[in-house]
Amino acid sequence: xxxxxxxxxxxxxxxxxxxxxxxxxxxxxxxxxxxxxxxxxxxxxxxxxxxxxxxxxxxxxxxxxxxxxxxxxxxxxxxxxxxxxxxxxxxxxxxxxxxxxxxxxxxxxxxxxxxxxxxxxxxxxxxxxxxxxxxxxxxxxxxxxxxxxxxxxxxxxxxxxxxxxxxxxxxxxxxxxxxxxxxxxxxxxxxxxxxxxxxxxxxxxxxxxxxxxxxxxxxxxxxxxxxxxxxxxxxxxxxxxxxxxxxxxxxxxxxxxxxxxxxxxxxxxxxxxxxxxxxxxxxxxxxxxxxxxxxxxxxxxxxxxxxxxxxxxxxxxxxxxxxxxxxxxxxxxxxxxxxxxxxxxxxxxxxxxxxxxxxxxxxxxxxxxxxxxxxxxxxxxxxxxxxxxxxxxxxxxxxxxxxxxxxxxxxxxxxxxxxxxxxxxxxxxxxxxxxxxxxxxxxxxxxxxxxxxxxxxxxxxxxxxxxxxxxx
Numbered sequence: 001x002x003x004x005x006x007x008x009x010x011x012x013x014x015x016x017x018x019x020x021x022x023x024x025x026x027x028x029x030x031x032x033x034x035x036x037x038x039x040x041x042x043x044x045x046x047x048x049x050x051x052x053x054x055x056x057x058x059x060x061x062x063x064x065x066x067x068x069x070x071x072x073x074x075x076x077x078x079x080x081x082x083x084x085x086x087x088x089x090x091x092x093x094x095x096x097x098x099x100x101x102x103x104x105x106x107x108x109x110x111x112x113x114x115x116x117x118x119x120x121x122x123x124x125x126x127x128x129x130x131x132x133x134x135x136x137x138x139x140x141x142x143x144x145x146x147x148x149x150x151x152x153x154x155x156x157x158x159x160x161x162x163x164x165x166x167x168x169x170x171x172x173x174x175x176x177x178x179x180x181x182x183x184x185x186x187x188x189x190x191x192x193x194x195x196x197x198x199x200x201x202x203x204x205x206x207x208x209x210x211x212x213x214x215x216x217x218x219x220x221x222x223x224x225x226x227x228x229x230x231x232x233x234x235x236x237x238x239x240x241x242x243x244x245x246x247x248x249x250x251x252x253x254x255x256x257x258x259x260x261x262x263x264x265x266x267x268x269x270x271x272x273x274x275x276x277x278x279x280x281x282x283x284x285x286x287x288x289x290x291x292x293x294x295x296x297x298x299x300x301x302x303x304x305x306x307x308x309x310x311x312x313x314x315x316x317x318x319x320x321x322x323x324x325x326x327x328x329x330x331x332x333x334x335x336x337x338x339x340x341x342x343x344x345x346x347x348x349x350x351x352x353x354x355x356x357x358x359x360x361x362x363x364x365x366x367x368x369x370x371x372x373x374x375x376x377x378x379x380x381x382x383x384x385x386x387x388x389x390x391x392x393x394x395x396x397x398x399x400x401x402x403x404x405x406x407x408x409x410x411x412x413x414x415x416x417x418x419x420x421x422x423x424x425x426x427x428x429x430x431x432x433x434x435x436x437x438x439x440x441x442x443x444x445x446x447x448x449x450x451x452x453x454x455x456x457x458x459x460x461x462x463x464x465x466x467x468x469x470x471x472x
Contacts, residue, residue, distance in 0.1 A: 004032055007041065009119030011077075011087055014058040016117060020045050023097060023112040024121065025090070030108050032121075033134055034164075041087050044100065044112065048075050048089035055087070098127045102143060105153045106160065106172075107133045110142045139168040147179035152186045152194055154179055154216055158207045159198045177214050184219040191220060192326040199280035202256065205249040208287070212245070220326075223318055226294035233306035234388035240293045243383055248286050251379035255279075261402060265409035272368050277332050282372050285339035286379055291318040292340075316341030338369050339376050346377025350400035357451035359404065363412050364450065371408060374401045421449050421460035430461060432468050441467045 004024075012019055023044045024032070031038035045051050052075040056063050064076040066088065079085035093100045097112055104110040107130035114122035124131065133140050139161050147153050154176045161168050168176070183191065198207055211217050218224055227241040236243055255273070258266040273279045292314025298307055319340040323333035349359055363370045378401045381394050422445060427438050441464050448454045454463055 005119045019117045022115045024115050025112040026109050029111045029113055044090050044092055046092055048091050052077050052089050101127055104142045105146055107140045107142055137166045139166045141172040141175050147175045151179045151182035152190055155194045162201045162207055180215040181219050183216050188327045196277055196280040199283040205252050223291050230294040234386050235384055236386040240290050244287050247379045247383040250382040251286050265406050268409045281332050281335045285336055286376055289340050289343045291315045312341055312344045339373055343376055346374055350397045360450045364416055371405055420446055421457045437471055
């Protein structure tokens with residue numbers, strides 16, 4: 001018995017003769033025919049609300065209205081003991097099952113299978129010949145209106161082609177191009193979700209270039225227009241936007257070689273990238289790390305040299321605007337703005353005269369996000385290959401980046417997580433009153449603890465007393 005049939009049997013069998021006509025539909029059918037496991041199991045029926053309540057009663061399951069599905073609203077029935085165990089129930093649209101399937105996005109997602117009470121799968125319902133497209137490894141629109149009825153499908157087609165290793169047929173590419181400028185009208189949350197899923201693909205740079213050529217990115221991110229037209233100084237060989245696209249390619253090449261580049265800490269680095277939306281936000285920040293350059297571009301009066309002073313701060317404001325427009329979560333917005341707004345610091349911190357304590361303070365300020373910032377810095381350095389950019393210097397910076405990431409996971413992280421040697425009560429005990437001055441002293445003592453200047457509580461209190469005297 002397959003895992004899919006086992007799940008369906010467990011959920012549906014308790015309903016017995018009360019089970020209505022139910023159809024497995026969409027991606028679950030596609031994955032079943034491909035021999036892939038599917039996390040999302042969609043069941044289609046005439047009255048999903050009634051079926052949801054019946055299943056909820058039979059299993060003491062939670063019912064969740066789920067309005068963010070890419071194609072249609074649905075009800076999710078969730079196992080209270082395991083929130084990863086759920087069924088999604090959707091209505092039948094149109095005049096029947098085949099009419100519903102004809103309204104879907106792609107033929108490979110426009111198939112259904114009748115499901116019996118014991119989870120037994122019946123005959124395949126395939127009005128658009130999706131099984132043939134699966135066999136031929138082809139992405140084909142379900143109909144001529146597939147893209148205009150939901151323009152987000154333009155991005156989904158690109159993602160599916162990468163995820164499945166399928167080719168998008170020529171006619172579907174034309175439909176996608178014709179609907180590209182309509183994508184921006186889609187709900188912001190849906191756009192962000194689909195972009196993140198696309199950027200989670202290990203080789204997303206070609207997908208981004210395809211979406212760029214179609215005009216999809218331009219519709220979503222008008223900030224690209226000034227980037228595309230902004231030439232750079234002698235350190236660069238490309239304009240701002242093309243440099244950003246190359247930086248994304250360099251980043252993905254770097255991520256593909258984590259084991260070679262970052263042993264013995266590659267596993268911990270990989271875990272960082274798998275947290276929340278770290279990976280897609282890092283890639284998006286790489287695309288927009290220089291978004292502030294167009295408005296910061298100027299010519300030095302004496303030399304006529306092109307400069308971009310303050311472009312990191314300008315970029316942070318643009319990143320904030322993008323995150324607000326696409327309704328990022330608070331955490332995703334924080335990481336996005338941190339990476340764009342601080343991306344120049346990697347080069348600065350790699351200087352030979354930078355004190356270890358300075359690097360420690362940056363790690364204390366950003367935590368593991370600092371690792372993401374360094375990865376962005378590495379991609380930026382690798383994509384900066386103008387006549388004034390020298391290979392020896394680039395390699396020195398990259399070597400510093402690799403060594404610093406290793407050092408963070410082997411030493412710095414543990415050091416920063418140590419309990420502070422003293423706190424506010426200790427300072428009050430030696431006569432230092434609460435207030436901003438106390439906070440500054442605690443911070444200075446903590447920095448000394450981080451870099452090893454103070455080793456124990458007595459040394460920390462002595463330093464605090466000395467700082468208080470100087471403050472007076």
